[in-house]
Amino acid sequence: MLSPGALRAHLLAARLAGPVATSRERSLRSYRLFAARDPRLLLGLDPERPWRQRDLLRLMADRCGVSPDPEHVSGPDVIDPDRTIAALDVFADRLAAAARARVPVLLGTGHPHRLLEFYAVLAAALSSAGCQILTPAQGRSVDIRTRFGVRTYNLDYVRGVALVREGGAPGPAREAGVHSHSPLPVRAALAAAADSRGPLPELLIGDHGWVCGAGQLGIEAMGPADTDDPALFVGEAEGRVSVAVPLDDAVRSDYYRPLTRYVLNQACLSQ
Template identity: 35%
Template sequence: MQNRRTDRTDPTEQTAPELTRALEAARITGEVGTPREGNLSHIQRFLDQETHFHFGVPLTRDWDYDAVFDLMVGRVGISADRAHTAGQDTISTALCLAASARFAAVLGEVARGGGRILFGSGHPAGMVPVHQAFARAAEAAGAEVVRATGPITVDTDGGDVRHLGGVWVWHQHGGVPHTHSPEPVAHLLAELSRRGEAPPDLVVADHGWAGYAGGQGLRAIGFADCNDPALFVAEAQGQVEVAVPLDDDIEPQLYLPLIEFILQRAGLPAEGIAL
């Protein structure tokens, strides 16, 4: 599988200090609300390939706890102190912005080239509005955003997948639940193929939506929290092109400065973006 990873040069020397302050004040980066205990336990649960922790990412290397821990230090900015086992943990603002610049380069390339983009999310109250903003901007720039052409039912647990403002989500019993499962996007991609629709040129997503898509050989970029090692492992294995580290369950309007940064870097319209 081709590794399309883009330049990892840190762009923060050109980043306004106001953006760094905004991200850290919102606790999107810096001292985040995701507890250290969860960050550490999720590494092991990922290695144990528990449902909702593997994100549909096929392992192509032999990973152990120490290797994944070191990866999360290097790519996310969690504390490197192995004796620190409880309480506060961190996400590096510099790493978030460096990854966001790489994310923007990919999104801009595909959107401005008129590519077909599938947006999906397992975090309805945090990341869905963020993806909706990107979907609107990409479509305005000439991209084809993958939308519904009829109901797509998922047999398990009586749910289905549907899109909200251009972003695909898992729906069940009248609600849009939080999920890390790769099952919704697996069913969606299979149904699109059955209908004879072209696969997306890019998947922009989080959690199992991004992990499964990248693991299936589709070009994928996404967002992940410091307790989501699967997406960073997928990036290290060359399956997901960019994984942006941030707290993924903040009030959506607080992501606006980061959205604007990404759209400007992508060369996409940022005017009138509101969540």
């Protein structure tokens, strides 16, 4: 059993919290773009409030622990590990509630190289508890606008976790998937589930556009977010994201294992 103190030490040592790799410059740029309603930063969310950059800075200081000082414009950004642990506790509570109710769950990631294992272990635990892990729209093509133009990706599932791959990539030799912020994959998955008249998810666990895209459509959604992803925290503040966990979402994949263990222990879902 991992104690909150041991988890806190791990968060700092792995730079999941404390001074993180995300720069202050990058975070502030994200807040400017979000305030301008740039869809690359909205991640599928349609904010109800006219969030200005200073509003976002105050929100991120409250939810993540970044500096609230607008004159602090350079260096590494900072996440308060105690806020991370508090959010993980709420995340675990929602996980436990889903397991007790045996609700259908959809998991998806735009960070497959980093977070796939984290979600896959959660999927296995929820499945063992009796939840149906949904995999709608397997193999469906999704056209996503990138900085290189519109590209076609295929929706796929690995150990119950949705991700997108380059179109035409070969089967077993494919890499884990591509990094994506787009809400289009979750929209495609939900549309396929509705068209087939199969179950719709009552909980989505993921990141980026998976969380914001589902939350915008009224589905309970939760997951981790970095200091340069204000959309999840805005969604949480406006009531469309259930839990946004502040942490660096791009460290080595094995650094997330203690977090998985902590969450499953807290949710009484340890296998």
